[in-house]
Amino acid sequence: MxxxxxxxxxxxxxxxxxxxxxxxxxxxxxxxxxxxxxxxxxxxxxxxxxxxxxxxxxxxxxxxxxxxxxxxxxxxxxxxxxxxxxxxxxxxxxxxxxxxxxxxxxxxxxxxxxxxxxxxxxxxxxxxxxxxxxxxxxxxxxxxxxxxxxxxxxxxxxxxxxxxxxxxxxxxxxxAWNEKFDESTTKDYDFYLLNGSSVHVPFMTSNKNQFIRAFDGFKVLRLPYEQGEDERRFFTYFFLPDAKDGLPALVEKVGSESGFLDHHLPQQKVEVGEFRIPRFKxxxxxxxxxxxxxxxxxxxxxxxxxxxxxxxxxxxxxxxxxxxxxxxxxx
CATH class of the missing domain: 3.30.497.10 (Antithrombin, subunit I, domain 2)
Incomplete structure (x- = not known):
């Protein structure tokens, strides 16, 4: 091997x-x-x-x-x-x-x-x-x-x-992400929970093109980290189900298919409309x-x-x- x-x-x-x-x-x-x-x-x-x-x-x-x-x-x-x-x-x-x-x-x-x-x-x-x-x-x-x-x-x-x-x-x-979010554009939006309710939380927003790829039932976002002269490349990936209650099914899919990541990662930037990511800890x-x-x-x-x-x-x-x-x- x-x-x-x-x-x-x-x-x-x-x-x-x-x-x-x-x-x-x-x-x-x-x-x-x-x-x-x-x-x-x-x-x-x-x-x-x-x-x-x-x-x-x-x-x-x-x-x-x-x-x-x-x-x-x-x-x-x-x-x-x-x-x-x-x-x-x-x-x-x-x-x-x-x-x-x-x-x-x-x-x-x-x-x-x-x-x-x-x-x-x-x-x-x-x-x-x-x-x-x-x-x-x-x-x-x-x-x-x-x-x-x-x-x-x-x-x-x-x-x-x-x-x-x-x-x-x-x-x-x-x-640090390669393209930092402007703190002044952070706004509150609804974040949907699995029980069907929602909460109002701060979202980071941007109008720039993003590394995003859509698949059947979910989307994937890639955010690159600053690299400098480091030859390695690091990314954060976000997997988002289309359905508000679709997270369990997506987790099951990601964790069950061999080689899943090799076939479901975005490689190029695309134009996006409304783009926001919740701040989280x-x-x-x-x-x-x-x-x-x-x-x-x-x-x-x-x-x-x-x-x-x-x-x-x-x-x-x-x-x-x-x-x-x-x-x-x-x-």
Missing amino acids: GLREEIVSQNDVALGISKHVLLTEGNISDSVVSPLSIQLVLGLIAVGSKGPTLDQLLSFLKSKSNDHLISFFSELVSVVFADGSANGGPLFSFANGVWVDKSLSLKPSFKEILEDLYRAGCNEVDFQTKAVEVTNEVNAWAEKETNGLIKEVLPSGSVDNATRLIFANALYFRG VSFGFEASKTLKGLGLVLPFSDKGDLTEMVDSSFSQNLYVSSIFQNPSSK
Whole structure:
């Protein structure tokens, strides 16, 4: 499997996770999810697993082997997640951290992946007597790495004396759209809710041509970010159903068709009439393990799972993933 095929596969995985979260956990309310962060964590768990557990992870991630996953995530971390602010591109802060109980010793091969590929700093802690302190330490780390955007990645009580290892991922992106909206043209319009009602909210407006493409039942808008001398190109995409109650059906469609994004993105500017986008700020937290188990990934979260490639200890036989928390936000 080449890099391009791996990208298509991981896009399918990401959209499948997003669909399940939005249709169940989020209930199509104001929700935001970072499936790529979940995929990074699952890729790391795959490196530390073997047997049926590894097979299930690879099947879920639509990848042929750990080598393919490692190659893909290595490219992702070193190229896509690199900070471009010095070259006039978006500010990107990507950080990983590991907190491991002092009773365990990470296997050299697993630690090498953590440090070299994931660029994760490893911290030895005592979960037996200082679980609360470790929780506070991880949350303080996440707040620092996201410029204060995420203040609590671990809920109170999520860490106890049975915890043996924590892997934390923090991703912060800040960019300016290529064509900024004039604040003086912001006006209030009706925003329609799924229950049939509407609310009056501020909308950003513009009379410029836009990257828009219409499909059967929905439209797609692309807003490019300022690039400067950064060779990478970043965009925000908005998917808008034609029907006021059409969001659940659109989410189902986007998350079910393989290679959907390759065939449904606008490539050229067109003239538009009335054009407006609501100003928004979304914060949403959920426990992703339930979502993943609902999608068929169960062994890593069971005492029948095999995560013996993570730690060099007899305790490795009892290791399993208890929780995966996500607290993403967007504005």
